[in-house]
Amino acid sequence: MVDLTQLHDAILRGDAKKAVAVTREALAENASPTELVSKHMIPAMDEVGRRFECQEYFVPELLLSARAMKGALELIRPLLVEQGVASAGRVIIGTVKGDLHDIGKNLVASMLEGAGFEVIDLGTDVAPGKIVTEILERKPNIVALSALLTTTMPFMKSTIEELRKAGVREQVKVMVGGAPVTQQYAEQIGADGYSDNANGAVAIARKLVSG
Amino acid sequence: MQLKLISCEIFYRELCAAVSRSRNTVDIEFLPKGLHDIGCASMLARLQEVVDRVEEGKYEAVLLGYGLCNNGIVGLTARATPIVIPRAHDCITLFLGSRQRYFDYFNSHPGVFFKTTGWIERGDSRGELRQLSIQRRIGLDSSFEELVEKYGEDNARYLWDEMCDLGRNYRQLTFIEMGVEPDDRFERQTREEAASRGWDFERVKGDPSMIQRFVDGCWDEREFLIVRPGARVAPTYEDDIITLDQL
Known part of the structure; x- marks a missing residue:
């Protein structure tokens, strides 16, 4: 053995x-x-x-x-x-529109996979409309958004607004992260979770799917 | 007016040119490029220390030659002298002349990285700031050889692709010509770097008028934030970028 x-x-x-x-x-x-x-x-x-x-x-x-x-x-x-074993949850992850940075996003995606989540990585420069489409098709538990620049952070807010307009905001939990993003900003735009590092993101994701 | 200008050295040539043409008397203190990489708390501490050293009563205002710069100015507090700060995410707004022009260019060119004289000739990549940078602390600016030594060949190759290869994050270099260049050496260097990385290259004309308004004292509140004594800088993450956080 x-x-x-x-x-x-x-x-x-x-x-x-x-x-x-x-x-x-x-x-x-x-x-x-x-x-x-x-x-x-x-x-x-x-x-x-x-x-x-x-x-x-x-x-x-x-x-x-x-x-x-x-x-x-x-x-x-x-x-x-x-065997029909369920994953810890399904996560759609991407870097917001206008932003091509993906080191942090990839790290969070890997850590979530490592924790047993099913991760659908939409890549970088992801338009809000694309996220709405993916939510409708894939029915994730969580949408995870990343931004490295203060210039692209506002697209986190517009993505959440787009989800609301499309009537899918209540179907998912939204978590945000990236170097300039703060807990205060996450609250300001109505996100459900925030972490300043990839390991913390796993804890937040677990909490969001269980709550 | 007598003004004190505390600025990132990225604006060295542009600010010297603007100050030479200004009716104001401007004392300039340049700080090293790269503060935006050492983390917002450390950057703020350094800026606040320089602001706090400004002689009380000598100047009508302190001009801060920084944008929001990775939140590095968040929490900066004006003491006896008001501080004037451009409403900008970073230096590119000042090079292009307005945040609307920056916004439009940025959104129509995903993955663009900008170069100016300051971006090329300023900053010491082997100095103290590099050692303190977040990239250095978490291992993002390691050389391939350093990674091999620490993690072995196979792991090093993986880490290099995941962490250190900028090719995925950028696809264009844009040289902003500000009218302070002695010849085409800076543009040529940018063009060569773009070619060697396989990225697109573009040259655009900069607009030094916002920098001139900054040192001339034309501080429209839509373009500049005036931090009164005792007030402190806060980010808005909206179009106006920064605001006052009352103490």
Whole structure:
């Protein structure tokens, strides 16, 4: 039997090859996909998050751990779908109109995937109308918006207004983030959640889907 | 009028030219470019320290040559002398002459990065500010070699693509010609950089009139915020960009 602490450690160390290899071996030995995720992988990502909060880990470590997690999840996800296991929630994420910056957005997307969310990444420079269309088609629980510039932040507000006009605002929770964005601004534009870092974004997303 | 001008060195040539033509007597103090990268609390602390050193009663106003600049002026407080601040997200409004022109250009050119003389010849990328920058602190400005050393070849390649490759975030360099250039060296350099990155290049004529109004004391409140003694700067994230936060 493969030692599953190796899966936990590979994700914690950001070793994607090892994480994938151990997962493959475990699945071949008929390990339970849900147990792999809930007992080994998500706890590893939670530990990554904790280390980030304590400043033992920084952005590169987050990215590498999320990549290892993603690699392992790709093997497991089809099995979860087969078994009808629900994700932690569905998130539509994108950088707002006019803004092509995506490092923070990608990091949040990876961390959310690592926490078991289904993430639909709309990329950058996403017009408010596109988000409305995606909400209608994909029925997400959460819309996550990113902006790096104070010049593009106002598009967060106009996106929320567009959701309201289209009558879909109440169907989703909206969370916002990005270097210049603040809790105060999030409240000012009527967003439901804000975090100043990718790990915090996971906690907010969990709270939004459970509340 | 006797004025004190505290400004980012990004405006070095433009402000010197404007001050030389002004009827006002303007004492200039330039601060290093790159404060916008050290985090808003650190930038504010540095600006406030310089503002607080201004001799009381000597000047009619302190001119602050900054935009909102990543929220780096949020919380700045006027002491005995009023502070005049352009209503601008960043320096590009002042180079293009109005925030409406900046807004229109920015929205019709997603992924544009601007260059001027100051953007090219100012700022020390290896100096103290680089070490303090957020990019440095979270590892975004690492070299590929640094990443390989720390994380190994395969991980380094992934991190480089994810964090350090600007190609996804920008697709055009625009050189703003302000009329303070000695020859075409700055434009040429921008054109070459755009070509080497495979980005589009455009040259546009700048408009120094807002900078001139700034140093001449033509402070229309739609264009400039006047921070009275005791008041403090707050962002609006609306068209007027900044406002007063009463103490």
